Amino acid sequence: MDLLNVFDYEALARERMDISSWVYYACGADDEVTLRANRNAFERIKLRPRVLVDVSQVEMITTVLGTPLAMPILIAPTALQELAHPEGECEMARGAALAGTLLVVSTSASRSLEEVAAAAGGPLWFQLYITTRPTAQRLVARAEAAGYQGLVLTVDTPRWGNKERAARHPLTRGIHKANFENESEADLPDPSCTWEIIPWLRSLTRLPLILKGILTPEDAQRACDYGVDAIIVSNHGGRQLDGVPATIEVLPEIVEAVAGRCEVYLDGGIRRGTDILKALALGARAVLVGRPPLWGLAVNGAQGVADVLDILRDELEQAMALAGCPRLADIDRSLIRLTHVS
Numbered sequence: 001m002d003l004l005n006v007f008d009y010e011a012l013a014r015e016r017m018d019i020s021s022w023v024y025y026a027c028g029a030d031d032e033v034t035l036r037a038n039r040n041a042f043e044r045i046k047l048r049p050r051v052l053v054d055v056s057q058v059e060m061i062t063t064v065l066g067t068p069l070a071m072p073i074l075i076a077p078t079a080l081q082e083l084a085h086p087e088g089e090c091e092m093a094r095g096a097a098l099a100g101t102l103l104v105v106s107t108s109a110s111r112s113l114e115e116v117a118a119a120a121g122g123p124l125w126f127q128l129y130i131t132t133r134p135t136a137q138r139l140v141a142r143a144e145a146a147g148y149q150g151l152v153l154t155v156d157t158p159r160w161g162n163k164e165r166a167a168r169h170p171l172t173r174g175i176h177k178a179n180f181e182n183e184s185e186a187d188l189p190d191p192s193c194t195w196e197i198i199p200w201l202r203s204l205t206r207l208p209l210i211l212k213g214i215l216t217p218e219d220a221q222r223a224c225d226y227g228v229d230a231i232i233v234s235n236h237g238g239r240q241l242d243g244v245p246a247t248i249e250v251l252p253e254i255v256e257a258v259a260g261r262c263e264v265y266l267d268g269g270i271r272r273g274t275d276i277l278k279a280l281a282l283g284a285r286a287v288l289v290g291r292p293p294l295w296g297l298a299v300n301g302a303q304g305v306a307d308v309l310d311i312l313r314d315e316l317e318q319a320m321a322l323a324g325c326p327r328l329a330d331i332d333r334s335l336i337r338l339t340h341v342s
């Protein structure tokens, strides 16, 4: 089978993985309305290309919080990557380096954050779930010591979402959350966590702080008031509160509220270069992809991850050329023909 696009990797990964691992990656919460919305919303947005622009050179190197990247595409944190590959997050980190981009490593990784750092050849951020403050404090210190360059605090998980499809296919393989000695410690997010966690984290670390899981202008403004360095507009890939909008739908109002006070990224449903073009046009500095690199990892390890990212990069390059945007700076709101995104 020719692997021409990200959906081809999805189909092959599905064939290669056992059913419970596949469902764990694929599923969303409840009726999966938000999971579907993430995709559908991109399909509704239409582009306004400009013609007769010199696109003989298309350039997409960029930075996130000062870190140079080959493309405005990062790898989102996803748990338990050993379900896709025996070397899990270590192999994912090798793939990220091959592609010239940054990997966000999950608290719920199946390899310890130190093992991933040792395998990585490129920049890493550490994604933090607050379980208890002492545990969080230890993880932050370990991440900083291991050379992680950013701390991504996921804020949409006061509890885990209700993933019914996964509940019907419980994981058959016992995969260890390697950042914890005591497994029970890893499974209980702290539901009492509030905005006060931000100054507390700031008191622990000099790492830049990125909030992941913002869906309203109110919370985006609050995040800026608390001085975060970046936010990720995310609905956790449709895995937390079902019924929230597609991320691309709320991006414009959030970008407006932030008004340049911090960097804004987006994840959720990015599967094509044109999706990335739309997200950048609506004000994201970069996007993250969650499931597609997992499919690459399942199909062909680090090389599969790099191939999936290369496909997305090539598609973005193609979309930029056809839209008349040789540089990322040329991509703006005027590219979007849209009535329902305000």
Ligand SMILES: Cc1cc2nc3c(=O)[nH]c(=O)nc-3n(C[C@H](O)[C@H](O)[C@H](O)COP(=O)(O)O)c2cc1C
Binding pocket: 024, 025, 026, 038, 076, 077, 078, 079, 106, 107, 108, 127, 154, 212, 234, 235, 236, 237, 238, 239, 267, 268, 269, 270, 288, 289, 290, 291, 292
């Ligand atoms: C299997 C899976 C596991 C995930 N685990 C985490 C996690 O540990 N921490 C986190 O912040 N987000 C997690 N997410 C959410 C992703 O970081 C990201 O927001 C989402 O996958 C983006 O949507 P996409 O998969 O459509 O690209 C997970 C998503 C999936 C699919």
